[in-house]
Amino acid sequence: MRRSPASISAERARTASRLRVLGVLRGSAAGCNVQQVAEHTGLHPNTVRFHLERLESDGLVSRHVRRSGEPGRPPLAYVANPVPDAEQGRRDFGQLAEVLAQLVTRANQDPATMAEEAGRSWGLSRTEVSAAVTNGAAAIAELTASLDELGFAPEVCADDDDGHPIILQRHCPFLEVAQTHQDVVCSVHLGLMRGTLEKLNAPVSAERLIPFASPAGCEAHLTVGGPTPPAV
Incomplete structure (x- = not known):
């Protein structure tokens, strides 16, 4: 069954937002929490959570508990997984x-x-x-x-x-x-x-x-x- 143009357009918009989220994480070696990603992308925190779950499911990001030493529940941080360099050893053109x-x-x-x-x-x-x-x-x-x-x-x-x-x-x-x-x-x-x-x-x-x-x-x-x- 073919998808409608509106469905395809919506999927492309979601993909673009997901790539923005991934880009933020790849630019932060220490990782970011949901609120930090939302601030960098302008996306709603709930939207950020949705994309982070999808990226984690795809194996592109991982999450870990960020220990701060302060009382209370420690926040989760998300980090981008290393990307294999398929071009390693080749000349850069x-x-x-x-x-x-x-x-x-x-x-x-x-x-x-x-x-x-x-x-x-x-x-x-x-x-x-x-x-x-x-x-x-x-x-x-x-x-x-x-x-x-x-x-x-x-x-x-x-x-x-x-x-x-x-x-x-x-x-x-x-x-x-x-x-x-x-x-x-x-x-x-x-x-x-x-x-x-x-x-x-x-x-x-x-x-x-x-x-x-x-x-x-x-x-x-x-x-x-x-x-x-x-x-x-």
Whole structure:
């Protein structure tokens, strides 16, 4: 069952608020209590509690009792869990990516389309056809392996409401640039997946990419059984 645009919009708003809460905790080595997070984010304390419970359930934060030595019940503090660095040991091309994203944005009336085509070309050029790719499951495995090589830390999740597989992208190698040039960076990402699947001649298509779909990462929604849609 497809969700309504209003439902999707509300979920994105909740996700944005949850990321703000997580950002506050990641900026505090000692952690924060509910009231401190509320003051930093402007969110109601009850809303903060809701997001903290979800973040704790997702394994992104932990809570502990903050001992103060004063009488009374000690307050709870929340701290962000360490994030594995999927890019450790790689060169940092963040500044170059920022410059190129600005160039694409300024030089084109439709930067997302150009960025997607660039990503598609990238996927075509870096993918080698494997004889093992004979069905949808094999193609998804190849795509996941390719994304893992690039540092996206992908994970194939349960199917969505329509029965289509989802690849969760737990790490974005271009996160800082994506936060300011989401249309360009995420379009390159989508084009990369489409180009990879096209080169594999796979019966799988990358239908859409939902940036920051949850605190766990971005979601790539796939369809099995149809051709990869061409870049537009």
